[in-house]
Amino acid sequence: MPPPLLTRRALNRATLARQLLLARERAGPVRALERLLCVQAQLARPPFLALWARLDGFAPADLSRAALAREVVRAPFLRGTLQLLSARDLLRLRAALGPSLEAALRAGRGRRLETFDRPALEGAARGCLADAPCTFDALRTLVADRFPGADADVALLAVRYTLPLVQVPEAGAPWGWPGAASFADAEAWLGRPCEAAAAPQALLRRALAAVGPASVADLATFTGLRAVREALEGPGAGLRTFRDEDGRELLDLADAPRPSEDVAAPVRFLGEFDAILLAHADRRRFIDDAHRPLVVTNNGLVRACFLVDGRVEGTWRTERGRRGTALVVEPFATLDGAARLALGAEGEALLRFMEPGARVHDVRFARPNAAGRR
Template sequence: MLGPRALGRALLARQHLLERTTTTAAAMVEHLGGLQAQAAPQPPYLGLLARLDGFAPEALTELIESRRAVRIALQRGTIHLVTAEDCLTLRPLLQSVLDQGLRGAFGKLLVGLDLDALATEARALVEEEPRTFQRLGAELAATRPDRDPAALAQAARCLLPLVQVPPRGLWGRSGPAAHTTAEAWLGRPLDPAPSLDDLALRYLAAFGPATAADLQKWCGLSRLAPVLKRLAPQLVTFRDEQGRLLHDLPDAPRPDPDTPAPVRLLAPFDNLLLSHADRTRVLPEAYRPRVMTQNGIVLGSLLVDGLVAGSWQLAEERSGARSVTVHPFTPLTRADRLAARAEAERVLAFAGGEGAVRFEEAG
């Protein structure tokens, strides 16, 4: 049996949040199966900063500009930053997730539409020149005047593997969310035979031990229990305190539950908080509404002793200087406060210079 603390330490070890590593940004992006990148540009950069020693913004920017990493809708239908190879493999695996999202949001507006013709026209347009969804929707509606432009653009997003091209998502720069196809941008086709087995094994390497429901929560697919059952000869199993079956890789790290966990500032929208059906191994249920807001925002989180114990925000002042504001949910010990300040100062240095670190009153 593995209790919440044992599960939390295993997760933190695999996420390199117990001890930072000097591996490359590309290797970490691959290991994590991508970083949530719905909000541009902070989350992927800050997510890597929390995990990598010596990480500088240029390391990730260069990956994006050289087309070795891309931003594309994947897990849970949300934008993720992934390696080029994972883009080509994961996108076909997760097609049904996007299909479900499109039906739920725009299905009634697409009844009777020739989706094959729409996909063909949309592909020609975005491969001619990257387009925003607003422009793409308007151009598709020009030949379908009875259709909603936004629904047409979102249908194209589902039907085609659309990547966001830079400068969108680059640190310190800005640009519209313009899209082209992964095939055109990367010069390679999608993987014709992607493996659900490989997807499950990679999830366990970065997020295990985990239940089938956890795996499904991370990627958005359903009915994955048979995949884990098929992989059983390669796995070990445990139970949690509720008796749920946990699957894991035999040689994956499972530290002692009493292993010290350093204070960390977790990026906004970090998948550490989004990739399990039961998040209590790192996120106390009482604090979940305080970091996951009703409008879908996931705040940066303060980790103390391996658990979310507050929120934080990097902001730009009117003067142009940066600031980091830390909001503990409960009073911090002197040692934890000093550690949180050191992490905040590390973020400020990463963001380009000196700035202010502020602590709001706990509560």
């Protein structure tokens, strides 16, 4: 018998359920991040928007307090990019990324890695970070002083990919971290070592819990891990197999939620780099191919967007004016009246979250933007 079919709409609802986007849930930021595995955090504000869209009663101070208490960290994690995740998960899972990050570092950079002594560089960087948190500009100066002739860009990437690091939060920063945040050694910052034997299977199971059902290519896209299938075929995997509308094999945890495709999905505003747009090699469960270039730019930026019936139907931005900050909704196509009303109410709530002191919270709808600004 062929594996059971999951339609694109069923996949949409399953992943929305894992991403806490079918209904806001009552949970603190640590628990929520551990359910999501992590939230992409190249910029400081989007993780706050991600949790606001997913949690009932979430306030920015909740996340800032957890960061200052060292329960939540902003750190290079999946694919070596900055992510927000629980301190527990960083310590549990960081070692599982080592081989894939090393392979990514070596890809196309072999000779440039020979311009410096890696063990000596790692020791020097650890020593610098042990003295006090420092920015990557300070580490660049260290590279120039201690390793003349080194390719500084590759040396700094080696530090980022090899050492477990965290960015240091700052009390009073508008979104938890300053624009040029300093890095610290994660183990020193958290007072505990990373688990040395973190298995890729454990990380992949957490990924399925967060963004599944998923193909092997989806899991590789989300985590950056290689040899995904081999890792999942080990003992204790206990996975179910499905197929999508194109016949691709999908894997999932046996007891993970897979709600009916008829379950209603509320409108939601998502910040930049949301996992909905990044977690799958095949992104059609959330966005049409024709609309994807309107959200994901040629230089790798992922714009803030909104969902209607679980799908990306446009982007949004804010504009500051004399009367306050307005939220501008830019749909791909004409929205029906119910969607406009729901987006208007959700948009006002979003503005109150982002601009609590503003006297006016204005939501404006632009003309449909199917041609797009690229």
